[in-house]
Amino acid sequence: MHDEQIEILDFLRRYPPFAELPEETLQQVARSVDVRYFKAGTRIVEFGEAALAWHVVRSGAVEIFRRNGSLYNRLTEGGYFGEFGLLHRKRVRFPATALEDTLLYLIPEPVFTELFENNEHFADAVEIEDRTRLRQVMSRREDANQLMSATVSVLIGRAPVMLGRRATAIDAARRMSEEGVSSLLIVDEPLAGLAPPRMAGVITDRDIRIRLVAEGLGYDTPVSEIMSCDPVAVEHNQLVFEAMLQMLRHNVHHLPVLKHQRPIGVIALSDLLRYESRNSLFVVSSIFRQRSVDELAALTGDVRACFSRMVTEDASSRMIGSAMAVIGRSFKQRLLELAEETLGPPPLLYCFLALGSMARQEQLIVTDQDNALILDNRFEPARHDDYFQALAHFVCDGLARCGYSTCTGEVMATNLKWRQPLQQWQRYFSEWIEQPTPQSLLDSAIFFDLDGVWGETKWVDELQALISRKARGNTRFLACMARNALLRTPPLGFFKDFVVESDGRHSGAINLKRRGTAPLSDLIRVHALAIGSSSRNSFERLRDIIDAEILPRGRGQDLHDALEFVSTVRIRNQAADLAAGIDPDNSIEPESLSDFERKSLRDAFLILSNSQKYLKYRYQPGRSV
Amino acid sequence: MLHLGSFQQLQQKTASSALASAETPDWPARFRKLAASARDGRLKAFYSAGAVSADTPLSAVPLMALDIETTGLDPTHDGIVSIGLVPLRLDRIRASASRLWIVKPRVPLLEASVSLHGITHSQLESAPDLIDILDDFLVAIAGHVLVVHCRAIERQFLNGALRPRIGETIEFPVIDTMELEARLHRRKPPGLIARLFGGKPLLSIRLAASRRRYGLPRYRLHHALTDALASAELLQAQVAHRFSPETALGELWK
Numbered sequence: 001m002h003d004e005q006i007e008i009l010d011f012l013r014r015y016p017p018f019a020e021l022p023e024e025t026l027q028q029v030a031r032s033v034d035v036r037y038f039k040a041g042t043r044i045v046e047f048g049e050a051a052l053a054w055h056v057v058r059s060g061a062v063e064i065f066r067r068n069g070s071l072y073n074r075l076t077e078g079g080y081f082g083e084f085g086l087l088h089r090k091r092v093r094f095p096a097t098a099l100e101d102t103l104l105y106l107i108p109e110p111v112f113t114e115l116f117e118n119n120e121h122f123a124d125a126v127e128i129e130d131r132t133r134l135r136q137v138m139s140r141r142e143d144a145n146q147l148m149s150a151t152v153s154v155l156i157g158r159a160p161v162m163l164g165r166r167a168t169a170i171d172a173a174r175r176m177s178e179e180g181v182s183s184l185l186i187v188d189e190p191l192a193g194l195a196p197p198r199m200a201g202v203i204t205d206r207d208i209r210i211r212l213v214a215e216g217l218g219y220d221t222p223v224s225e226i227m228s229c230d231p232v233a234v235e236h237n238q239l240v241f242e243a244m245l246q247m248l249r250h251n252v253h254h255l256p257v258l259k260h261q262r263p264i265g266v267i268a269l270s271d272l273l274r275y276e277s278r279n280s281l282f283v284v285s286s287i288f289r290q291r292s293v294d295e296l297a298a299l300t301g302d303v304r305a306c307f308s309r310m311v312t313e314d315a316s317s318r319m320i321g322s323a324m325a326v327i328g329r330s331f332k333q334r335l336l337e338l339a340e341e342t343l344g345p346p347p348l349l350y351c352f353l354a355l356g357s358m359a360r361q362e363q364l365i366v367t368d369q370d371n372a373l374i375l376d377n378r379f380e381p382a383r384h385d386d387y388f389q390a391l392a393h394f395v396c397d398g399l400a401r402c403g404y405s406t407c408t409g410e411v412m413a414t415n416l417k418w419r420q421p422l423q424q425w426q427r428y429f430s431e432w433i434e435q436p437t438p439q440s441l442l443d444s445a446i447f448f449d450l451d452g453v454w455g456e457t458k459w460v461d462e463l464q465a466l467i468s469r470k471a472r473g474n475t476r477f478l479a480c481m482a483r484n485a486l487l488r489t490p491p492l493g494f495f496k497d498f499v500v501e502s503d504g505r506h507s508g509a510i511n512l513k514r515r516g517t518a519p520l521s522d523l524i525r526v527h528a529l530a531i532g533s534s535s536r537n538s539f540e541r542l543r544d545i546i547d548a549e550i551l552p553r554g555r556g557q558d559l560h561d562a563l564e565f566v567s568t569v570r571i572r573n574q575a576a577d578l579a580a581g582i583d584p585d586n587s588i589e590p591e592s593l594s595d596f597e598r599k600s601l602r603d604a605f606l607i608l609s610n611s612q613k614y615l616k617y618r619y620q621p622g623r624s625v
Numbered sequence: 626m627l628h629l630g631s632f633q634q635l636q637q638k639t640a641s642s643a644l645a646s647a648e649t650p651d652w653p654a655r656f657r658k659l660a661a662s663a664r665d666g667r668l669k670a671f672y673s674a675g676a677v678s679a680d681t682p683l684s685a686v687p688l689m690a691l692d693i694e695t696t697g698l699d700p701t702h703d704g705i706v707s708i709g710l711v712p713l714r715l716d717r718i719r720a721s722a723s724r725l726w727i728v729k730p731r732v733p734l735l736e737a738s739v740s741l742h743g744i745t746h747s748q749l750e751s752a753p754d755l756i757d758i759l760d761d762f763l764v765a766i767a768g769h770v771l772v773v774h775c776r777a778i779e780r781q782f783l784n785g786a787l788r789p790r791i792g793e794t795i796e797f798p799v800i801d802t803m804e805l806e807a808r809l810h811r812r813k814p815p816g817l818i819a820r821l822f823g824g825k826p827l828l829s830i831r832l833a834a835s836r837r838r839y840g841l842p843r844y845r846l847h848h849a850l851t852d853a854l855a856s857a858e859l860l861q862a863q864v865a866h867r868f869s870p871e872t873a874l875g876e877l878w879k
Contacts, residue, residue: 005850005854006845007854008854034718034721035718035857037841038865042865060840100840101841101865103858106717
């Protein structure tokens, strides 16, 4: 031991790339180190020169630049650079300069290469591509979350109990008794017994009671007459929590599970309860039990507790976003029921809209209410608007009391401009898309994330279809949207206890929504509009975008990982605020981030930044898409 | 390097001698002379390898940082327990090519020094005598200008060890990083007024304090290799801040 450079050895041991190395390997590495000193302001390596060593910052600070001279990263003690060059053509890719007086440890190329090739932990830690490193981080997290990200197929306990559609009600009742089930799948008769039959409908205990016995029909009535046709179903590879949302949305307790359009099982609400965070379900059901706005407002604490618990249970940002959106949606629905009880039945059909993050199912705990009303085309302001204005105020004031602060941009149903008949909404969207200006789209971007909450939700589907049709491939519109999506940029990374901006300035905190998740979902929205996707959730949009193959290979997955990671940090930060008894916000101070979070956030910012460049290139005015 | 109580005096001596008489020999000539006069074959070979001339720019000088750990403070009685060498040039410290010898002193090892340099009795039991590694050591430093922090100590201990073993002493050119610091912080002895009115306290020119002034990290000193590396880094910092790669060697060495 005494012949070691013990200072070098002990230093390396403290940092992640080396921490997992076997002692003997670490000693060999320490023995191979050479040392260089650079006065502040001096160049360390130049672009294109031979890359002979991997550099570890022993003390001081170093700035790494892109070839075009823009700042790429800023490193302090324990930081490292030069791996890009060593692993690609042995030439320096990123020039580096000493920002402070700096002492560097140099690990020669052969030693670095051997470590990289033979030691998985080391290679993971210094992975050449930041995006690859983030992918590894996310996939490890996904593995750890197996339970929460389980697909529906794991819940199927037995093959579905099925009956042909020509069977009678008494056949169905006997079969259900024999099998001890409360529902049966009704199928078309199989074609010569080859492929499994297609599902025609579902029949439950309840159907026999309500549709047969109460109606006084005979026991020999064909099941096809009392079954529910085209029941809501899930695909076998959908996530468990998606099945839960389906049940909540459609108020059903059984879901047939399909694979290639053939039923392979049925899952019941009780199956889901075992798996999913029951908390959000309980919050939702208690929302619907409350009798007044006061009682609803009293649930705010439960909502926050539910959020915190999901965070503790390591739910993904997507699950939390969906659960919070379902809760928000339920508040709106219950408030609308209460409004109609108070104001009497509506004079016209209407649809209450959720916009923005709630429509995207990416709602967190700190959120504005963004909503609007679509009214029947027979709407006459003088005759009908008193009612709808009162309805809008009832709901928006109620939401404000339940913790959904009023929208500063006045995007609410209380604003007459956003309380209009369907044809007016069609005109709005047509105008936004066909005569785009950056300003008009800046104000209206939020309407491109829309979801029907209550009433005539099919109108939303009509509007969505109109948007898809008109936006798809519309160069001018997409260029305007893309331009707006570039207005908010991520920072470069972190340095000591500061956030480093891309021009090198420091700031004390970062708003992870404004600088991270919002520009990510803006960017994803532009691509989604370009391909005419009607998905609303950013992750679903990404899936459509990946399928449409409009991004360079791998970039869709990168964006997915970046969005998930930034959202996760944002969510955890809010949960920590709640736990500390302070009002949660979107701002985060670098000192509260672990080294791991800093590194991964930086990777995510880099992905966002590169994706913004690509967006700018792809949707430049005049370029056909 | 081991330096406790006597350090202050040595420091003062070094600093004042540096100011008073800068009698640096003409090393290449001196080496030629010593090569002729040395009786020990190993020393003869060492001198025959020659010395770099004083007008050589620093960037072209082969340097060798040296540190010696000892059993105690008195060069006439205490012995050497380890010698560390770290070769360097101005642009790079070749820590990967460093050398360390543990040697068995001819005097007993005191507990106090064990706690300082961490070399134990049992390690020394199996260690060679300095005479057995002398050849390796001299071959390693031949042709180099040595870099030390406080040259008086290294030189006195080396000669204290060589005299009983080969009946001769050794001379070689040295850049003393402590003396370079002394030039900056000990230029003028404090005048009467300064002494009367307190003046500024003297800045420490010991290794750790000097390193701190250049933003160099804190090392746990008193290991021959760490100290040699620490002096090598200090020299790089001193040159980067106060000299240049073109500076003639003659301005720095002794």
